[in-house]
Amino acid sequence: MSSATSAHRRLATESWESLLTSQVVMMRELQKEPTFKTLGSREYDVLYNLSLCPSGWLRLNELNDHVLLTQPSISRMVDRLESRGLIQRKTAEDDKRGVLIGLTEEGIAVQKTVGRAHVQRIMELMEVALSDDEMRTLLDLTRKLRTSVTGHS
Template structure:
């Protein structure tokens, strides 16, 4: 499972879809977009993205400087930070997301037919739900 994931991930990372928004930035933008209010605390983002907490904090700082996200004080924890998806960030997410989705279809679709893709989606959802903590 890990070798398959690494092989697919390397192909997706190497694909020329990212532009000025890299893989990790897109991961943060997409994660924020999936939330109803487009907001998340850093510690909650950390549970969902593929970065260490210090790396994520530095990335969010750069993304805020670029206008892709805003950083607000956490109303429930004065020490915490809430990351907010901005309009510019959402535009970047849509632009990159469309190209990334096509890249996924091309890379994964080359190996799996529609029935296998549906089964993979179902199994991935089941694994994610079973390991959510």
């Protein structure tokens, strides 16, 4: 193996590890947010992704495409959020076997409350470390990585 190939491999690995380590450090800091004491970050992730859906409803497998949970974990999460009155289920009209998941009024309110605090803390952490230009560069680079794997941003 040439030294150029070895150096490239090392650079790729170090870049990847730095990206992951930064994400872990930031997530740990964000999870200290007091609002996450009543609603965990993964629960918030589910509510947030449901809030983005234009129709207000997603199939379980569609939700699974947007969160970092396994199918069994997301099913249990949905059960817990439903029992707390934050989400609801309904039968899909186009497929009576399909189940759609959406936010309740309380779920919408909780998502907005936690979301505001979450965004404020993200802003505080990012502003300390990066300029606006650097944030744009980071956004461009992470979109480029995601697109290279998924084919869409």
